[in-house]
Amino acid sequence: MEIIEKAPAKINLGLDIVGKRPDGYHELAMIMTSVDLNDYVTVRDLPTDEIVMVSNSHRMPLNDKNDVYKAALLIKEKYGLTTGVEISLEKHIPICAGLGGGSSDAAATIRALDQLWNLQMTQEEMVEIGFAIGSDVPYCLNAGCALISGKGEIVECLNSRFGYWVVLVKPDFGISTRTIFKEIEPDKISRVDIDGLRTALVAQDFDGVVAHMGNSLEDITIARKPFIQKVKDRMLKCGADAALMSGSGPTVFALCRTEKKAERVFNSMKGFCKEVYKVRTL
Structure with missing residues (x-):
């Protein structure tokens, strides 16, 4: 079997x-x-x-x-x-x-x-x-x-039909999640409005989702690997609606409302990093 x-x-x-x-x-x-x-x-x-x-x-x-x-x-x-x-x-x-x-x-x-x-x-x-x-x-x-x-x-x-386009960019280095978590100082890291993000997702409010996205670990990982910020900046310059590091990194994803916009970001990032993927949320 x-x-x-x-x-x-x-x-x-x-x-x-x-x-x-x-x-x-x-x-x-x-x-x-x-x-x-x-x-x-x-x-x-x-x-x-x-x-x-x-x-x-x-x-x-x-x-x-x-x-x-x-x-x-x-x-x-x-x-x-x-x-x-x-x-x-x-x-x-x-x-x-x-x-x-x-x-x-x-x-x-x-x-x-x-x-x-x-x-x-x-x-x-x-x-x-x-x-x-x-x-x-x-x-x-x-x-x-x-x-x-x-x-x-x-x-x-969550009862959310969040069907949008995503471009993933994985820099050519890895990050140890355990190492990043060891550096967390809860009273100093940036905070994220998860309740606001949840409300926007359930309401199918794309602009609200973009406004509330965030990652408390970004500052720690970017301090170690500044290239991640360069990836984010380039994605936004190419027209991504939002760009954010996933998890403890180093992958950055661009969130795009349309496939046309995602295709533009995808083509621009292909010459910037080797591992680039155009996908959809499930």
Whole structure:
């Protein structure tokens, strides 16, 4: 038996660091939406009790350092399974880019193994496994447009048909999310009006969305990598309605009301960076 699951990338329309929790985690308030740039996870039963992972990307570890492998291992341990699995990961989402590729791959693996092994997991069980891997995985289990709060484990799907064009630009360097979060000083970082952004999204108010977009981590990451600001400035100069860093970076996305505008931004950015994608929100 073979199960294939799609793993879409995400962008952060809004990311606010509310504060530091007593348990050491940061209190988050984020609005994410999926875009149609996808990885694909394929799982197949193996007769032997092992996890075998393959990928088209030579940059991916194929062991327990990979979130896909971690997801399979956690499920096997939680349910006491001795069934083996081969997992094939077809990568298209840039790595270490702030687009949630690893988290989405892990979420797709959880969904795929739930079907392959007929586990009939509840949403709560999936979220528990996902959060043990990373704070973005609970969101990625259902993806779409959602408000995320707490440590990342509280996900509220938003009734928003936010169907606009997006140009993604991934500079030729990566960013460690853990490193950026270590530098957060909650009383000094810029804040984002997530409630205002949520209201605009639900009302289908494009101008309101643009006005309320923001990312509390931008200043920290741009201080390390000023090139990110150059990408943002060029996008806006080319006519993007908004330009914002996604997650902890380094990917910057341009939000465009029309495909014509997105095409203009896309063509301009292709000569500026190697990895440029024109996509739509899902």
